Amino acid sequence: xxxxxxxxxxxxxxxxxxxxxxxxxxxxxxxxxxxxxxxxxxxxxxxxxxxxxxxxxxxxxxxxxxxxxxxxxxxxxxxxxxxxxxxxxxxxxxxxxxxxxxxxxxxxxxxxxxxxxxxxxxxxxxxxxxxxxxxxxxxxxxxxxxxxxxxxxxxxxxxxxxxxxxxxxxxxxxxxxxxxxxxxxxxxxxxxxxxxxxxxxxxxxxxxxxxxxxxxxxxxxxxxxxxxxxxxxxxxxxxxxxxxxxxxxxxxxxxxxxxxxxxxxxxxxxxxxxxxxxxxxxxxxxxxxxxxxxxxxxxxxxxxxxxxxxxxxxxxxxxxxxxxxxxxxxxxxxxxxxxxxxxxxxxxxxxxxxxxxxxxxxxxxxxxxxxxxxxxxxxxxxxxxxxxxxxxxxxxxxxxxxxxxxxxxxxxxxxxxxxxxxxxxxxxxxxxxxxxxxxxxxxxxxxxxxxxxxxxxxxxxxxxxxxxxxxxxxxxxxxxxxxxxxxxxxxxxxxxxxxxxxxxxxxxxxxxxxxxxxxxxxxxxxxxxxxxxxxxxxxxxxxxxxxxxxxxxxxxxxxxxxxxxxxxxxxxxxxxxxxxxxx
Numbered sequence: 352x353x354x355x356x357x358x359x360x361x362x363x364x365x366x367x368x369x370x371x372x373x374x375x376x377x378x379x380x381x382x383x384x385x386x387x388x389x390x391x392x393x394x395x396x397x398x399x400x401x402x403x404x405x406x407x408x409x410x411x412x413x414x415x416x417x418x419x420x421x422x423x424x425x426x427x428x429x430x431x432x433x434x435x436x437x438x439x440x441x442x443x444x445x446x447x448x449x450x451x452x453x454x455x456x457x458x459x460x461x462x463x464x465x466x467x468x469x470x471x472x473x474x475x476x477x478x479x480x481x482x483x484x485x486x487x488x489x490x491x492x493x494x495x496x497x498x499x500x501x502x503x504x505x506x507x508x509x510x511x512x513x514x515x516x517x518x519x520x521x522x523x524x525x526x527x528x529x530x531x532x533x534x535x536x537x538x539x540x541x542x543x544x545x546x547x548x549x550x551x552x553x554x555x556x557x558x559x560x561x562x563x564x565x566x567x568x569x570x571x572x573x574x575x576x577x578x579x580x581x582x583x584x585x586x587x588x589x590x591x592x593x594x595x596x597x598x599x600x601x602x603x604x605x606x607x608x609x610x611x612x613x614x615x616x617x618x619x620x621x622x623x624x625x626x627x628x629x630x631x632x633x634x635x636x637x638x639x640x641x642x643x644x645x646x647x648x649x650x651x652x653x654x655x656x657x658x659x660x661x662x663x664x665x666x667x668x669x670x671x672x673x674x675x676x677x678x679x680x681x682x683x684x685x686x687x688x689x690x691x692x693x694x695x696x697x698x699x700x701x702x703x704x705x706x707x708x709x710x711x712x713x714x715x716x717x718x719x720x721x722x723x724x725x726x727x728x729x730x731x732x733x734x735x736x737x738x739x740x741x742x743x744x745x746x747x748x749x750x751x752x753x754x755x756x757x758x759x760x761x762x763x764x765x766x767x768x769x770x771x772x773x774x775x776x777x778x779x780x781x782x783x784x785x786x787x788x789x790x791x792x793x794x795x796x797x798x799x800x801x802x803x804x805x806x807x808x809x810x811x812x813x814x815x816x817x818x819x820x821x822x823x824x825x826x827x828x829x830x831x832x833x834x835x836x837x838x839x840x841x842x843x844x845x846x847x848x849x850x851x852x853x854x855x856x857x858x859x860x861x862x863x864x865x866x867x868x869x870x871x872x873x874x875x876x877x878x879x880x881x882x883x884x885x886x887x888x889x890x891x892x893x894x895x896x897x898x899x900x901x902x903x904x905x906x907x908x909x910x911x912x913x914x915x916x917x918x919x920x921x922x923x924x925x926x927x928x929x930x931x932x933x934x
Contacts, residue, residue: 514561519625522596523549523661526623526645529600530613539616542647545657548622551576552644556624560642565590571646579676579792581862582649585612590639596625599643617649620657651791651843651862674811674822674864675790675797686744690766692725693737693746697889699899699907699923700737700748700933706730708748711925717890717909719923726760726768735933736786737885738796741814748933749798755780757798757818775818785934787835787886789844791862799846801830809864824865825858834884834934837896838874840915847898853879875917880904883932899923901932 531541555568565588571577572584587609589599603609612618623645630638688694697713701722708726711719729735729750736749740759748760748768757775760768782800789797795812802808807825810818830848838845838857846858846866855875858866880903887897887909896912900920905928908920 514557515627515629517627519627520661522594522625522641522643523623525596526600526625526643527621527661529597530621530645533600533604533613537614539614540619541659542619542621543653543657543659544661545578545620545622545654547576547578547654547656548620548646548648549624549661550622552622552624552646553626554624556626556642556644559588559644560590560626560628560639563638572648577646577648578650578654580648581651581791583615583617583647584649585615585618585647587612587645587647589643591641591643592630592639594627594641596641596643612647615647615649618647620648620650620653622646623661674809674820675793675862677793677795684744686764688745688764691745691762691764692766692768693748693762695889696737696739696746697887698737698746699885700735701927701930702729702732702735702933703931704929706732708735709930713890715890717921717923719925722925733780734784735931736784737933738786740796740812742795749774749786751779751782751784753780759815772815774813774816783830783833785833785835785846787844789835789846789860790864791843799824799833799835801828801833801848805829822864828858830856832881832884832934834886834898836886836898836912838912838915840896840913847874847884849878849881849884851879853877853881883934885932885934899932901927901930905930907932 527542527544534541551571551574555571558568559565567586567588568574571586572580577584587603589602591599600613603613624643626642628638628640628642630640693700693710694712699711699713699719701709701711703709706727706729707724708729709722710725711722714720726748731753732750733753734751736751738747738749739745740747740749741761743761745762745764747762750758750760750771752758755775755777756773757779758771758773760771762768779800781803784798784800786796786798788794789799789809793812795814797812798810798818800808800810805826805828806823807828808821809824811820813820828848829850831851832849834847834849835844836847837843838847839859841859843860843862845860848856848858848871850856853876854873855878856871857874858871859869861867878900881900882903883899883901885899885901887899889895890897890909891911891913894913898910898912898917900908900910902908907923907925907927909923910920911918
């Protein structure tokens, strides 16, 4: 006989594409919008059975028949239970602790007796909690993440009148140990625990328990307590009529979509929230006894406060900010750039002998269109950089001037640029700079600059503010040109330093301010005539990586880097005489 878990409902949210979440078979389609509310409780089967799997639901899917549209207000869990038809309790091998041996639920007739005035034998006293509602798991597509970019959904205001203030330490540890035991059985690395993340999980568990609504907090990964995850995020929720927390993990394992989150190798840190309420399936069947929320995150580098297991008090301080920390967490929107001055990040920007700013639009397959004048007055610019500095989805121009200034020329989707904004007032004339997304925890690009004393500085992106906050990340470095690119295809930006003798040294990045501490490898030579090194994407195909080199022979070469090593170069067609290539 299959074992029935006393788990009331479950739900999951993971930040992956739908293909990464297994679809669950079902006799009838079912979907839900995010946040997901608990459906009405199903009548219990007379024989214990594994609950039927529900299909994964898109967060933008229409509301299925029989479910209340969350926009109209999610039903409370207690209301869902009251709306359910009477349940016949399944047999169980043992009664829960809340039911003393031989005792009947309050108000129920003793087993084997007749109901007064009917002559009909009364139903046997329930020996276990009734079967419970099943919440379809949720997934977020890339488009959903972009739509939610920049928003941090505040938790609804609640009171704590329904919560039971008992210690949850043993339940938190039980969930943590059960998850790691399961991952160990699959040959996966164990997850660690972070009290700051757990503070977020506990707050949401308390919140939904008080409101008696089973739902996810939209965009939870943007909460500051998520500590800037870099490799995915997920959330699972369940409620139960008992305090057996380990059974929550067994229930998640039985659902393919929830199981995919538990066994995801990207995740290395979790936070757990467990909340008790005054529910009892015998005496107060409209209220559950325990609510659980687990948040899963993947980090390239473990955030401060991470431990091997629970034990530290919830609410540990957030790590000390670094130059890599973003001022605002958001993803760039998808914009129509057909009218913009710069159409894509693979366009080639240049300055001609008259100081005009030219753009050669990428046509794909290493082909470029004829240059178009998109600006003027750049004759005294030492370097010009193409970037989306403010991450608004429109490409901008950053210029380093001979008088020591750095200016931002923000692009407009309708064409042209906004008036220039000075980011650096002075002192930049003697700096060798590169622009790119050096910090893995920050979606804004950063500026890295080498001064005349061989000191390498990483500057925080201040938006339209002054380039003043910086961190020393290297010393004793010499270079005539710098370029930022993911050279070894490991997902982190690296720094190429062109030496005066034509050698190129590789400073591998790790997503944090300082490059990796290792011997500097020579990855190219014979580049002494190179006057510009531009990192490019999508030139030979989607997500391809490469470098454009402006050579002294009035030629521009393309070197493909998609496989983590430089391929043989090819020449990009065009008249490059008298042209200075932007980086």
